Amino acid sequence: MPTIDIEQTRNQARALLDSRIESVTSLVKTRQRITDLRVQLAEAERDDKRAYVRATKDGWSPEELKKLGLESGAAARRRKPATTPPSTEGSPSSTGGASGAE
Numbered sequence: 001m002p003t004i005d006i007e008q009t010r011n012q013a014r015a016l017l018d019s020r021i022e023s024v025t026s027l028v029k030t031r032q033r034i035t036d037l038r039v040q041l042a043e044a045e046r047d048d049k050r051a052y053v054r055a056t057k058d059g060w061s062p063e064e065l066k067k068l069g070l071e072s073g074a075a076a077r078r079r080k081p082a083t084t085p086p087s088t089e090g091s092p093s094s095t096g097g098a099s100g101a102e
Contacts, residue, residue, distance in 0.1 A: 048073045 052072050055065060062072065 045073060 049072075052065070052070070055070070056062065065071065
């Protein structure tokens with residue numbers, strides 16, 4: 001039976017672990033970037049809301065802003081869920097997919 005070199009075995013084990021550590025490090029960095037971007041998005045949405053309110057206080061009507069493509073961000077977000085038929089909020093079996101809405 002051949003002799004096992006402890007140092008060589010340790011080095012091979014470290015190389016395997018280093019590879020695994022690199023992949024989990026990359027995952028952590030990516031997750032942190034997502035968290036940072038979510039924080040930035042929340043800040044931008046707050047700024048957008050303030051700017052919209054400021055524009056309306058300066059005399060712009062919601063209709064005028066809408067014509068310029070500048071709807072209230074809150075109004076745009078409220079509309080998205082409204083596209084789902086109200087009957088889907090009840091029991092799922094009551095629709096049975098027979099409505100043909102999708």
